[in-house]
Amino acid sequence: MGENKKILITGVAGFIGSNLADRLLKEGYSIVGVDNLSAGVIEQIPKGVEFHKLDIRSIEIFPLFSGVDVVFHLAAKNCIEDCQQDPVETADINVRGTANVFEASRRAKVRKVIDFESSAVYEGITKFPTSESEVSPQSFYAVSKICANLFAKKYGEFHGVTSVGIRPFSVYGPRQDYRRTIPPSMPAFAIKLLKEEQPIIFGDGSKRRDFIYVEDLNDFMLLCINDSRVDGKVFNLGSGTNNSVLEVYHLVKDILKSSVEPTFKPNLSGEAQITLADISAAKALGWAPKTKIEDGVKILVDFLKKEKELGRL
Numbered sequence: 001m002g003e004n005k006k007i008l009i010t011g012v013a014g015f016i017g018s019n020l021a022d023r024l025l026k027e028g029y030s031i032v033g034v035d036n037l038s039a040g041v042i043e044q045i046p047k048g049v050e051f052h053k054l055d056i057r058s059i060e061i062f063p064l065f066s067g068v069d070v071v072f073h074l075a076a077k078n079c080i081e082d083c084q085q086d087p088v089e090t091a092d093i094n095v096r097g098t099a100n101v102f103e104a105s106r107r108a109k110v111r112k113v114i115d116f117e118s119s120a121v122y123e124g125i126t127k128f129p130t131s132e133s134e135v136s137p138q139s140f141y142a143v144s145k146i147c148a149n150l151f152a153k154k155y156g157e158f159h160g161v162t163s164v165g166i167r168p169f170s171v172y173g174p175r176q177d178y179r180r181t182i183p184p185s186m187p188a189f190a191i192k193l194l195k196e197e198q199p200i201i202f203g204d205g206s207k208r209r210d211f212i213y214v215e216d217l218n219d220f221m222l223l224c225i226n227d228s229r230v231d232g233k234v235f236n237l238g239s240g241t242n243n244s245v246l247e248v249y250h251l252v253k254d255i256l257k258s259s260v261e262p263t264f265k266p267n268l269s270g271e272a273q274i275t276l277a278d279i280s281a282a283k284a285l286g287w288a289p290k291t292k293i294e295d296g297v298k299i300l301v302d303f304l305k306k307e308k309e310l311g312r313l
């Protein structure tokens, strides 16, 4: 249990940050949360989080790091299409913002920073499953994540800040962002079908994604807090299997007992055809993904049904 240790989460109002905060509060940690609410939603920050509406690029975040044991750095500009349109802001938030979080952590002598990168760093790779050593960023988003990773490494080398890099594949679950310019496929399909509208599939539906349920990701986050074997390393977090977009569509459609067929639009530029994580490094530490995709999608769909009933969709 958390023994009341203080943990700081950047991006706490977002999809993964809010789920992580929930889990860590249950484990007995006390949580300080930072978010500028540019994409996150205040209502989804769990009760019990000491929340500060601040930008990670500001020096105003520095005092919050005092007495913090571990930092989870999740805040980022992370919609690939938005990042392509605004590379300068992408660099500013994802690179300078990350450097600022590491600087605050250095000054406050934080024990460990768990830094969220992305499987997007493998965009140009055609070797599957993909291990952590195979990096080929193509988009501005992926490039910003690799730059941030280099800053993390250098903060370790020059200033002794211990960090762990996390490369999640396609994370899904309750609160998954559906307000983006182009929402992730699972919530996008469910919302359209709940509204009895036709969902859009970009491409022919054959693209395959390695999906990981958010609580499986959280299991590894808990391990990272106290296990020193992760220090200074980078970990893929996926399920180690993948599903086509069309398979996901049919899963959602069957859960909702819908008969609506999708429309197909041209592929979005720069999207990888396949993602598949080599998760042997994380598994070697005793972690394993537990949630079957059928069960995880059902939880997400039930969450969105409730959101619709509450008039939030």
Ligand SMILES: NC(=O)c1ccc[n+]([C@@H]2O[C@H](COP(=O)([O-])OP(=O)(O)OC[C@H]3O[C@@H](n4cnc5c(N)ncnc54)[C@H](O)[C@@H]3O)[C@@H](O)[C@H]2O)c1
Pocket (backbone or CB within 6 Å): 010, 011, 012, 013, 014, 015, 016, 017, 034, 035, 036, 037, 038, 039, 040, 041, 054, 055, 056, 057, 073, 074, 075, 076, 077, 078, 093, 097, 116, 117, 118, 119, 120, 167, 168, 169, 170, 171, 172, 177
């Ligand atoms: N969701 C996925 O499948 C996935 C996959 C790979 C990597 N990631 C990474 O995981 C992290 C969390 O992703 P998510 O899906 O929860 O995204 P999200 O957009 O739901 O959450 C990100 C949060 O960061 C906040 N934020 C953005 N810019 C900020 C700034 N300048 N200052 C303070 N707060 C700011 C947003 O308001 C938002 O609440 C990100 O770093 C993302 O790149 C996510």
